[in-house]
Amino acid sequence: MQHTESDQASETTRVFAALADETRWRILQRLGRSPASASGLASEFTVSRQAIAKHLAVLEACELVTSERVGRELRFSAAGSRLSAVGRALDAVGSGWDRRLAAIKEAAERPR
Amino acid sequence: MQHTESDQASETTRVFAALADETRWRILQRLGRSPASASGLASEFTVSRQAIAKHLAVLEACELVTSERVGRELRFSAAGSRLSAVGRALDAVGSGWDRRLAAIKEAAERPR
DNA sequence: ACATAATGCAACCATGGAGTTGCACTCGGT
DNA sequence: ACCGAGTGCAACTCCATGGTTGCATTATGT
Numbered sequence A, B: 001m002q003h004t005e006s007d008q009a010s011e012t013t014r015v016f017a018a019l020a021d022e023t024r025w026r027i028l029q030r031l032g033r034s035p036a037s038a039s040g041l042a043s044e045f046t047v048s049r050q051a052i053a054k055h056l057a058v059l060e061a062c063e064l065v066t067s068e069r070v071g072r073e074l075r076f077s078a079a080g081s082r083l084s085a086v087g088r089a090l091d092a093v094g095s096g097w098d099r100r101l102a103a104i105k106e107a108a109e110r111p112r
Numbered sequence C: 001a002c003a004t005a006a007t008g009c010a011a012c013c014a015t016g017g018a019g020t021t022g023c024a025c026t027c028g029g030t
Numbered sequence D: 001a002c003c004g005a006g007t008g009c010a011a012c013t014c015c016a017t018g019g020t021t022g023c024a025t026t027a028t029g030t
Helices: A011-019 A022-033 A038-044 A049-061 A080-109 B011-019 B022-033 B038-044 B049-061 B080-109
Strands: A065-070 A073-078 B065-070 B073-078
Touching: A011 A022, A011 A049, A011 B011, A011 B022, A022 A038, A022 A049, A022 A073, A022 B011, A022 B080, A038 A049, A038 A073, A049 A065, A049 A073, A073 B080, A080 B022, A080 B073, A080 B080, B011 B022, B011 B049, B022 B038, B022 B049, B022 B073, B038 B049, B038 B073, B049 B065, B049 B073
Parallel strands: none
Antiparallel strands: A065 A073, B065 B073
């Protein structure tokens, strides 16, 4: 992508990008089972704690996880409602396409 | 059996990756309105025909578009049903997370 | 108060993928 | 038979980003 400065990718694609990384997706799934901190996750994964922290920052930026301070640690949880909302939006978009394309196809065959 | 929520070489993330690029997403949206060929799309976008062709290959690989030969051109259409299916799957996953996390939270507060 | 576990920040490297140009091939219509 | 539109393949550049290490900072529990 060659967008120079103000590369403002649509919010939609930002979310997809967040979900597109394998490690990040595994972290999210893990947080869907129970909350955890960056350090805690680091001991369960094979990547460094800093890598995990970056992933969490990305996920939090598009609200796929929420964080909460407890003691000296930052505890993260998956925001299932957010994912669900994205999913339902996708469903709606896909349905719209099918509806539209079906109409076009029928119109092309009608004047017979 | 490809559903057990902990299968790794995730087909899921492949789809996300396909949707994560701004240009590709715009192409998909365009194809959601009406079918078009690579060359046709190239005249509507600011990128080269080859770039478009690559995007179409990616989209077709994860079945987000379908192609059909007509005359000497390859005509692509958006597969709305595929997008909808992905969307509904996401919705389900998100709901599962919320349900699970709510149960944990309640369990932590119960024996008080 | 102090040791320690946790997070935060920065510089750096390496890979992948988006985009380009150039050229070869293949049909279809007149 | 031919010209050209449409496609396919390949080599190359560039940069965004996932990953690393090292160090600074914060703050908790005893």
